[in-house]
Amino acid sequence: MFPDPSVSAVAQVIQLAVAPVFLLTGVGATLGVLANRLARIIDRARVLEASRDARTGDQSRVADDLRHLSDRARLVYRAIALLVLSALLVGLVIISLFVGVFLEAELGGVIAALFIAAMLSFIAALIVFLREVFVATKGLRIG
Secondary structure, eight states: OOOOOOHHHHHHHHHHHHHHHHHHHHHHHHHHHHHHHHHHHHHHHHHHHHHHHTTOSOHHHHHHHHHHHHHHHHHHHHHHHHHHHHHHHHHHHHHHHHHHHHTTOOOHHHHHHHHHHHHHHHHHHHHHHHHHHHHHHHTOOOO
């Protein structure tokens, strides 16, 4: 039913798939960083909410801090969504490479478009992450 590609053709596709796999590694590492940032934001928000509910501390400052954390969490969530989209697109690139060999189909245009979309999504995620860092440092109060 399916053509049986040679071992060398499969090996060549595996070699081509190595670069996208390295990109997946970078996406995974960045996802880990963002997940940790989101967890810290959530933990801090829970402490502030407990303070608000107990009516301790400056309530207006607590409300401001909670709004600030909400903005940061929203940005981190967007960056995570863009990174997951990037990872899915890279996965489709890898699948397309193998499908092209096994079905002897010319998928060069599709593969290029998917890879470009993955990179654009990754870049957008990094930009949103940078924005979150700016928001975090802008709201920083030392002393």
